Amino acid sequence: MPFKLAVVGEVGRGELSYKQAQRRYGIQGRSTVLSWCRRYASQFVTFQAGGSTSPVGTHAVDPTPEQRIKRLETALREQKKQYEKQLKDSTDLNLLLRTMLQVVEEDHGIPLPKKSFRRPFPSWRMKKD
Secondary structure, eight states: HHHHHHHHHHHHHHSSSSHHHHHTTOOOSSSSSOOOOOOHHHHHHHHTTTTSSOOTOOOOOOHHHHHHHHHHHHHHHHHHHHHHHHHHHHHHHHHHHHHHHHHHHHHHOOOOOOOSSOOOOOGGSSSOO
16 A cells, blocks of 8 residues: 555656556556556545645655566666667768768878878787786
């Protein structure tokens, strides 16, 4: 009951939509959070009217290990999508820059010197004993 009221409280305050709450806490049913909101909204309003946003004696509820795993997996998927997009953008930029250099060399006859490593990087040097 305290967990349900905490979720209803977050949705009621507008901190989360019911779908976001479902994803954050790993709640399986599609309409579970929505039905909790309908069922317990009157209790949440009562507690709010008393000056508290959550029931008396209720503290932040720690998610279960399954809920925490689900939340971490979701965050990992989102991060992976972000990294894949950054990689694609970098690859596209690299292709664009190489094409521009090729156009300058071929169409305008301007030879662009290739950088060569005339001296090795400091980290490549062999240390003498």
